[in-house]
Structures are given as C-alpha cells and as structure tokens.
Amino acid sequence: MHRSRLGKFYRKHWLYPRLCRHLKGRTLDIGCGIGDMLAFRPNTIGVDINRHTVDFCSERGFEAHLMELDVLPFRDSSFESALLDNVLEHIPGPDSLLEEVYRILLPGGRLLVGVPGILGWKSDLDHKVFYDELKISECVEKHGFLHINTFHTPIYRSSWLSNRLRQYCIYSVFQRV
DSSP, rough: OOOOOHHHHHIIIHHHHHHHTTSSSSEETTTTOOOOOHHHHHHHHEEESSHHHHHHHHHHOOOEEEBBBTBBBBBOEEEEEEEEEEEEEEOOOOHHHHHHHHHEEEEEEEEEEEEEEEHHHHHHHHOOOOOHHHHHHHHHHTTTTEEEEEESSSSOOOOHHHOOTTTTTEEEEEEOO
16 A cells, blocks of 8 residues: 555656656546556546555545446546556456446547566566557457557666566557547
C-alpha cells in the first residue's frame, strides 16, 4: 500500500507525464491499485478487483470502484480514454475485459496498454502471459482497436534494459474505431 521514494519520484516526474500525453478527457484507470494515477491526473476514475485497494483509494479521496471480473461498472461510451498499466499480463484470457473496454470507450477513444519487459515479467509469480510489441497489438486489435503508437520506458526500446531493469515497460496506444 505504498511506493518507495524513488518509485514515487519516477512516476510523478517521468512516467505519468509521459503517459498522460496519450490520455484524453475522462479516463478510466483499470487496475488502479493504490491510486497513483488517480492522485496524479485529474478527471481519472479508478477500478480494481481488489476491495482493499479500492477502499484505500476512496479513503484518500479518489473515485474508485470495485469491479467484478471482466465487468466494468459503467455505461456504454462513458470514457474518452482507458489505461491498462501493468494489468494485461496478469490475465490469462483478456478478451472479455477488452470487449468491456471497447464498450465503455467513446468512438475514437484511446486505450493505453503497458506491460513489463522481461525482468519485470519474471519478477512477479502472478504474471500469466508475456507480451512483446507484436503480441500486444494482436491481442488488442482484434477487439476493434487501431494501433496508433508504441513507446518504451524509461527511455527507449532496449533488450538490454528489458533484461536488467524491472521497471522497463512497453506501452502501446490504441484508438477505438
């Protein structure tokens, strides 16, 4: 229920400003955890399957909702963008969730998906599926999304960093068509 000082600094001053360039309007943070993005970006609502993290976010004054597995508790076309940051790799079959994301996004809405690199993926026993750039696109595009852009954090695409830095991630931006 906390972040290290370095992790908090990295998110606040480097990662989140970079991610926010790809988000627009009312945004849904799916798998919001302890609410780091909710604290950083106004007009962002969180949702998570973990009651404890939802309660923690609510106690901090953020809007966060408990969700049932693969069911987003919102009306159709109610968000301009959605974020799946280090969530997809935890789900063995994400098709139902991606259909829900499509449903809650407005036409032309953005979906930003982030997944860990090799070392980050190996560092969590709860990770079910490893994604590279191609596999992210294949997984998401079949649900009515158009791939717009891919970028890597903390800086650029690097297999060396992917193998040596847990925080290394691949991010892909999609648009609902």
